[in-house]
Amino acid sequence: MASTPPSRRSFLALTGLTALSVSLTAACGDGDSGSGSGSAADGKVTFAWWNIATTEPGKSLFPQISSAFTAAHPNITIKTTSLENEAFKSKLTATSSSGKLPDVFQTWGGGVLRQQVDAGLVEDLTDVLGWSSDLTPVSLQPYQFEGRTYGVPYDIGMVGFWYNKKLFAQAGITAPPATWAEFLEDVEKLKAAGVTPIALAGKEKWPGHFYWAHLAMRVAGLPALQQAATTKDFTGAGFVRAGTHLKELVDLQPFQTGFLGAGYSTPGGQAATMGNGQAAMELMGQWAPSVQKDAGADLGADLGFFPFPTVDGGVGRATEVLGGGGGFALRKGAPKEALEFLKFLVLENESKLLASNGYLPVVKGAESQLADANRKAVADSLVRATGFQLYLDQAYPPAVGQEVNDSVADLIAGRKTPEQVTKSITEAAKGA
Template identity: 65%
Template sequence: MGDPGLSRRGFLAASAAAGAGMTALSGCGGGADGGSSDGTTTVEWWNISTTEPTKGVWAALAEKFEARNPQVKVKIVQWENDAYKSKMTALTASGKLPDIFHTWGGGVLRQQVDAGLVEDLTDRTGDFAEGLLPVAKEPYLLDGKVYGIPFDIGMVGFWYNKALFRDAGIAAPPATWTAFLDAVRALRAAGTTPLALAGKEKWPGMYYWAYLAMRTAGASALQKAYDDRDFTGAAFVRAGRHLRELVDLRPFQKGFLGAAYSTPTGQAATVGNGRAAMELMGQWAPVVQADAGRGLGGDLGFFPFPAVDGGEGAVTEVFGGGGGHALRSGAPQAAVDFLKFFASEATDRELVGKTGVLPVVPGAESALTDPNLKAVQAQLKSATGFQLYLDQAYAPAVGQEVNDSVGALIAGSGSPQQVAASITRTAKEAQ
């Protein structure tokens, strides 16, 4: 998953060694109010900024905040993504969370909120949260209340090699699913692998089904299906059929079922080294392509997921997510102050300029220089609907089943009907 900031790319590229030597679980929170005998308030900040440049930028921002607030000490605790998820699961079960902690919002955050472990920030952050990009705040709004403040937002779309498109005679990015399938055929006819996919990791394949479900049924239908615990509607089966149309064209690179995302032979490198024409991925894709491979430079382009003929969804309905911070219930005011500092225009400009995240503060947009990221930002600003990653939006067991069942469909061992039925069954069991 999980960009030079901290959505999916940031945590997938993170070093697994980051958890070594970190604070023990019993150390969370710095006491009931984070205070000490000398009047200093210590706030513990758990994040997944384990790779540069983000790690260094965030540490410097913490120091800047401390300099402005001499009675506050920020204790940074960093984890690699999977280790972080495991620790947070254990902490949620224990009933004690860090003062400030990374969140993707959605179903996992709701579980923590329902357990009474997360601070309601609606009143405590109103003076600055209202000015943030609306689409960036959606994953952290639960029942009309604010439980997290975003620092990053993005969307999934197709990243493509303009040179390979030209060689295949494709004049422009496809705007419809039918045209997309035609482009896949044209690339194959030209001897080019159309798509790279990290089949081993499941979640990249989920992106296809999720977007096709949005285009056939509409973005709001995905949330309704989850609320109703029923994904067996005709539109969801149709989404699976469209995905099977693609799979039947054999569009992916050789060995894709065993491929990871960010390894030197994985999905990102396959595109970054020019061995595949496209990948469906979030806004962090260019950085990972360059990290894992050579990168495409000026030959890299971006286009939104195409429309599906006869579908209920619009191209302006986007699928994605980002990163945010939440506070434990009863967190000290210093933690709220830190969130305000982190969500300021000055800080956001620094994050955009130095770590490559997309801005959540509208005034920081001028710090964007990459034309592809500007295109992504424009799509986000004009979005008429937004769907969080399904493996974050839904309860963990349901999200995992989406990934697994779609993975089976892509591998040829599942059917469109089986995808819909298995997700429905898991959703009902998770009630």
């Protein structure tokens, strides 16, 4: 997303590492985090690790994991740089523009990683990731292009509707809607009961793109989204229809008063409105409950989750999910020990990651460790997923992703028609 909210086994023998070259020189961006990376003649290895663990649980957990790894491998030194999300993106952009990357760096996959791969800056892990079969296919997908793998996930999630069971009952709604038509009917029932149906952070734009992206998936289908990315043409009837359905919702005036100026996690914003029981629903990722609690209140047992509904006449299914997560990639020529560290982080420490309540499982079968009902609902939906689409503002090149956010925001604000949205995104794609 354009602005990502705060985060949220046995140690198998590492196979095939010899295929990953070992660099003898630093290839990171600056001296404070990357100088001296590589292998020395005495067998000591140093590599740089850039992450975004500036909030809990990663702020405490990641250093613990790093220390445990270096304690077990005294010849290895990890130079860690933890940066806030946007600061990280800015610094990595500056670094990569000079043709360099840190040895191990945070990535969300998609368009930015693809650009780095195309520039020859990222290590192809396909033939050395012998433990990829331990990971869920959906968690690996954001880091794969043309059948090759360029990243290792540590977290994965999806977007869906978080809803207030008490407010649904107040409006006489006995079960979450399964179709778009039922969803619109429920919005009208909520309004009739004096309940604000949906909380939305209109100011930040990226939350609004979740609606258009889902509707495009449900109407046109995942193959159409993939084809549009290749042909750079989003003007097809399915994409126009997605905007038309979104306009149907907007015309019902379902959002809270002042939503166009509302932030996401800010006081009085989307998460607070939902957490304080002032709206019945929000369309948001797996981090929603924790942000609701931080910004407003904890809905507890009143909070439920359901996937985005299907659309009558559309080709997409409810088991096709929109989501993303966090992962790490290696710069071209990073020390082989860097990949060994990622294996330790992901496989050996999966239980710790899940116990922190900040991450969702990427290791097959690990969803059984989840106790929280809502986190388990999301994880189970991911396990059952029959298709996966990375957030559009991450899946596409940055300029295209930004145009998706901007144009959908204009549609929601009444400044663009469904046809104008598809034309603007197409123009951005052709210019990217």
